[in-house]
Amino acid sequence: MDAHGSRSHAGLAPVRRHLRERLETMHPAYFAMSMATGIVSIACHLLGLRELSALLFWFNVLAYGGLCLATLARIVLFRQAFLADWASHQRGPGFFTTVAATCVLGSQLVLLRQAPDLAFGLWLFALLLWLVCTYAVFVALSIRDDKPSLADGINGGWLVAVVATQSICVLGCSVLPERVANQDAALFFLTSFWLCGGMLYIWMISLIFYRYTFFRFAPSDLMPPYWINMGAVAISTLAGTALVAASGESPLMASIRPFVKGFTILYWATATWWIPMLLLLGIWRHAVRRVPFTYDPLYWGLVFPLGMYSVCTYRLVNTFDLRFLGWISRGFIVVGIIAWMFVFFGLLTRFLYTLVMALRARRPPLAAAEPVLSAFRSGASQPSHGGSQ
């Protein structure tokens, strides 16, 4: 029994090694899975797909918890790799997905579970994460000595910083104004976040567009997070509609409401402008240049904008009474669910791979067949025909 146990341990060594490698190289942007699942769940809820919405909610609770545990394990086991990511131009901005994922889960709790207190707790946690991520990542990137070129350093994933900032505003509009005595102060605070997000978008998208048009652009450069070019303005639209909806009788908001509404439509129009561009670039990448679809956690960054576009259009339709746009919201949720399924299947394949590897590793090695081999050696059970060749 002990021998068998030790054999199993030895056999599972490659599996353990595989899991450790996965944990060490875990991308900080993995929380995009929780963001994507949460926003698709919210879109399903708003559009009446209640069963799927509930299913995705529970999946997101598991995913968020699992990702938090994995991140904690990475901090403990691979602290150097974790710290190095903060100063990486490619991976550092991925930490902002923790903020957005926390806020999306909070929004789910408000909408699906009517649990504003829990959501408020998550909002406070997200605010703390936002402060840490914003000032740690951008300071670390600024002060490092060896910096990559613009072409190598920037990608659509940087815009997750915008998504994180706007997500604070979106969840805050649901949980903050009713908890503070001075509603104007709360709305001023949230409007500042909305404007900060807009400012970051203008800075970053200028660099990204410059990189698109003036640097060599290989198919491998068009990573899935480029869809956040659209997703960041989609969440800015959502934040704008949330501010308008939360403004109530606030004198401050009454004076700036036309400005907020105008900018909200500007953001929605920009998000819409990006969609054909990103589709064409995707066709160029996968159909023309034959880059195969293989699972990458960064693909969650493609699902999130699809779900967010559906949600922001739904809110825009309701806030501005634009019923003729309703079909867009419905169409995009169908695409969003299908995209979610594809990426989820890709993730499951990863787990299946590990499972199959573990099952094969547990098969008894040659030593386990020793009695049979001995029987063959003695010649007792082996007929002579055939011989060895």
Add this chain to the structure above:
Amino acid sequence: MNANTFLFNRDESGRRGLAVAAHTARATRPSRTARAESMQKRGRGMIFAGFIITIAGVVLYCAVCFSGGIDADMGELLLENAVPFARATLGVLAVGALVWLVGSFTYLRGAMDADDEASNGGEATPPQVP
């Protein structure tokens, strides 16, 4: 007879802790390779079928639920009649996911068997634990 003339059969006998003689192994090697390829082919087919069924399930489910209109209250009202059908379409979705899952498992097993066969080459050597 030397132990090296024996081959550990990973697919069938390995699981039961048996070993077969080299001549038998040589006789079964092409069939095991063919079996691995067949598993991969079958797995690919199931993955494709799973995708198609899942997409059909999603589209049907959304079509049924959207029949209530974009207004949430009105949608909810109409959805009450559509719930059994909506759940049936969710069942289609689940079947698609299951077919895909089984297909992926089959494909992965086939791919790993094929890899092992390739790494073992023509020689009857004991298998390397992956």
